[in-house]
Amino acid sequence: AQTVTQSQPEMSVQEAETVTLSCTYDTSENNYYLFWYKQPPSRQMILVIRQEAYKQQNATENRFSVNFQKAAKSFSLKISDSQLGDTAMYFCAFMSYTGTASKLTFGTGTRLQVTL
Amino acid sequence: GAVVSQHPSWVICKSGTSVKIECRSLDFQATTMFWYRQFPKQSLMLMATSNEGSKATYEQGVEKDKFLINHASLTLSTLTVTSAHPEDSSFYICSAPLSASSYEQYFGPGTRLTVT
Numbered sequence: 160a161q162t163v164t165q166s167q168p169e170m171s172v173q174e175a176e177t178v179t180l181s182c183t184y185d186t187s188e189n190n191y192y193l194f195w196y197k198q199p200p201s202r203q204m205i206l207v208i209r210q211e212a213y214k215q216q217n218a219t220e221n222r223f224s225v226n227f228q229k230a231a232k233s234f235s236l237k238i239s240d241s242q243l244g245d246t247a248m249y250f251c252a253f254m255s256y257t258g259t260a261s262k263l264t265f266g267t268g269t270r271l272q273v274t275l
Numbered sequence: 276g277a278v279v280s281q282h283p284s285w286v287i288c289k290s291g292t293s294v295k296i297e298c299r300s301l302d303f304q305a306t307t308m309f310w311y312r313q314f315p316k317q318s319l320m321l322m323a324t325s326n327e328g329s330k331a332t333y334e335q336g337v338e339k340d341k342f343l344i345n346h347a348s349l350t351l352s353t354l355t356v357t358s359a360h361p362e363d364s365s366f367y368i369c370s371a372p373l374s375a376s377s378y379e380q381y382f383g384p385g386t387r388l389t390v391t
Contacts, residue, residue, distance in 0.1 A: 192378045202366060204319075204382035250318060260307045260372035263380065265318045 161186045161253050165266035172241045173274055179226075180236045180269045182251030190256035193227065194263070195236045199247040207249070210234065212256070238271075246273045277303050279371050281383035288359055288390055296354045296386045298325075298369030304349035305371035309380070310342075313366040325352040325369075359390040 162185045172178035184193070195207040210218045210227050218225050222239045238245055251266040278301040288294045298308055306327045311319040323344050324332040331344035341363075343355040352371075356363050366387050370380040 202313075202368075202385045204368065204370070206379065209378070254378060256378070259375055260377055260380070262309055262321050262324060263319075263370075264321075267318045 161188075161191075161255070161264045163251050163253050163264050163266035165251055165269050167269045168267070169270045169272070171272045171274060172238070174241055174243060176241055177237060177239045178241055178271065180238075180249050180251075180271065182234045182236070182266055184232050184234065184251070184253050184266075186232070186253065186255075188255055192254040192256060193225075193234045194252040194254065195223070195225070195234075196250045196252055196265075197245075197247045198250065198268075199244075204250075208236065241273045243273050243275075245271060247271060277301075277371075277373055277381045279369065279381045279383040281367075281369060281386050283386060284384060285387040286389070288388070290360055290390055291358055293355055293357045294359055294388060296356070296367055296369075296388070298352045298354070298371070298383050300350045300371045300381075303371075303373055305352075306349060306375050308346060308352040308369055308371045310344065310352070310354050311368045311370065313368060313385075315366075319368060322354075327352075356388065359388070361390045364388055364390045 164183045191212045193210045197205045208220045226235045248268045250268045252263045280299045282297045308325040310322045313319045322337045325344045325346040327346045333339045346352040368385045369383045
């Protein structure tokens, strides 16, 4: 079974600054996907970024980027130029690559607060 | 993008009664849907995988007779909490992949269930 660990229950960052959220995972599989989801106070889950394990290049989506270290089973999220709207819970998630739609295993989450 | 809806968005029911939660894919067909449960300030835990035209697959520890899942069409899955008790109070979220082979899942807005 896969496990996902987020060791930072809460983080705070000032507007316009950069913050990094940590995530580690454990799996015996070689092919899989990793995701970061954002859950704002509305509780709607929003996909922030994804990474395919077979890709060495780190994924980037505008102000969001990841540092994927496959050997270390580490998948951190960097948010640059933080904005007030980034305030939310952030969940790291793992999905096996099975060729068909598969379930997500979530970490415990990191509550990010962006301050003025 | 793809949209998944849930109904109701919130519901209050009395102990011992049953309550049904609907999950609909509005602009795509979903042969598979996932049901998650989220307690306050906690992560999403997968309850079951809903399969169109066949029985749902439940995660270990989830009572299939208590949480009835029916995936009667390609756009609708329902979760019925039978004989609800206060400990069933939680936030229930469904998700659906865009296609059978898609890694990307779209989440519903969630249903808050309160059992009194």
